[in-house]
Amino acid sequence: MSTGSPHAQNFTVLIPARMASSRLPDKPLADIGGLPMVVRVARQAQLSGADSCVVAADDPRIIAACETHGVRAILTRTDHASGSDRLAEACQLLGLNDDTVVVNVQGDEPLIDPELIQAVANELHQRPDCVMSTAAHALDSVADFLNPNVVKLVTDRNRTALYFSRAPMPWWRDGMRPGELPTALTNPAPLRHIGVYGYRAAFLRSFPSLEPAPMERTEALEQLRVLWHGQRIAVHMAAGAPAGGVDTPEDLARVRARFP
Secondary structure (H helix, E strand, O other): OOOOOOOOOOOEEEEEEOOOOOOOOOHHHOEEOOEEHHHHHHHHHHOOOOOEEEEEEOOHHHHHHHHHOOOEEEEOOOOOOOHHHHHHHHHHHHOOOOOOEEEEOOOOOOOOOHHHHHHHHHHHHOOOOOOEEEEEEEOOOHHHHHOOOOOEEEEOOOOEEEEEEOOOOOOOOOOOOOOOOOOOOOOOOOEEEEEEEEEEHHHHHHHHHOOOOHHHHHHOOOOHHHHHOOOOEEEEEOOOOOOOOOOOHHHHHHHHOOOO
């Protein structure tokens, strides 16, 4: 695993973690090779070269588990509607400077690549015109292209996000007939969104107060609020798909097999 490069820029990793999970109760504390999952995530994130890595939790049990294993953690409110809201509070509690780059790493991704975290942070450092950064990779599966759980995005020539959608896009006019499912992908290939986000701390603090976008409610994609308010999101192009996160007991078994 990478431990950062000499070209890395300063950034902070925040990991939102909450105990409530309908499909996997007490998910942050699920044992993976002798360590709680949230600790596994934090240790991966620490390999990214971040200046600091902090878990923003909603339960004292998560705080205690992190402290036991030397991971910094802070207690946030239990009533946050989203992970972004939780991170906004964490920015306040930590007193981060407005221009600090913050990378949001989900608390259920113990296999996340540290180099991806660093790349998303560097992307935002290189794009002063953007308030956020994220990542994408080229799709190679028609099934994924059609899957509404696989979020697609399109960008402009500078790799700035134009739109995110659960629908297949862009629509290949000459290769996708009305009423028929496509059997091939466009060239160049459509892009799949990877759910890792970089923020400037000032924008992250302001995000919960922004009016939700109509298209955000329709698509159930929070990042559309950013575009609706006229802000820009820079997109890092990754070489391939990241390792999957943990949402179900089956996911947990798959990840546990990596830590015998």
